[in-house]
Amino acid sequence: MKRLVTTAVVSTLLSLSVCAVAVGADDMGEGLSRACSSCHSARRVCRMLGAKDSKGWEKTVRRMVENGADISQDSVGAIADYLDNLKPGTGPMCP
Numbered sequence: 001m002k003r004l005v006t007t008a009v010v011s012t013l014l015s016l017s018v019c020a021v022a023v024g025a026d027d028m029g030e031g032l033s034r035a036c037s038s039c040h041s042a043r044r045v046c047r048m049l050g051a052k053d054s055k056g057w058e059k060t061v062r063r064m065v066e067n068g069a070d071i072s073q074d075s076v077g078a079i080a081d082y083l084d085n086l087k088p089g090t091g092p093m094c095p
């Protein structure tokens, strides 16, 4: 019985930490949908979800920085991973 309770507590803690990660990703999404929709619509990004892998997104985001996007070089990798992990047709880029 005690063991069951411990398992319940541990899995609650685990799901809480998963939530914390998800909130971080939401913040990223909100900032990105603003940063990536000032020149073209976020739909342009939405359309490419699933078509590029993380390396492909990294190239694209670097090119957007060259185009004038207000994104620091340091965050290009994190942005590429975030976009790579979005399911096609979902997320803040697909309003």
Ligand code: HEC
Pocket (backbone or CB within 6 Å): 032, 035, 036, 037, 038, 039, 040, 044, 045, 048, 060, 061, 063, 064, 067, 068, 069, 070, 071, 079
């Ligand atoms: C300063 C203006 C500007 C901003 C900000 C901007 N883009 Fe772009 N984007 C462009 C221009 C110009 C093009 C078309 C020329 C090209 O592809 O470089 C484009 C094209 C695209 C394309 C289609 C071409 C391809 O390679 O698939 C995607 C996807 C894209 N942008 C994603 C993004 C993402 C993601 C962000 C935010 C990180 C972003 N853009 C922010 C200017 C911008």
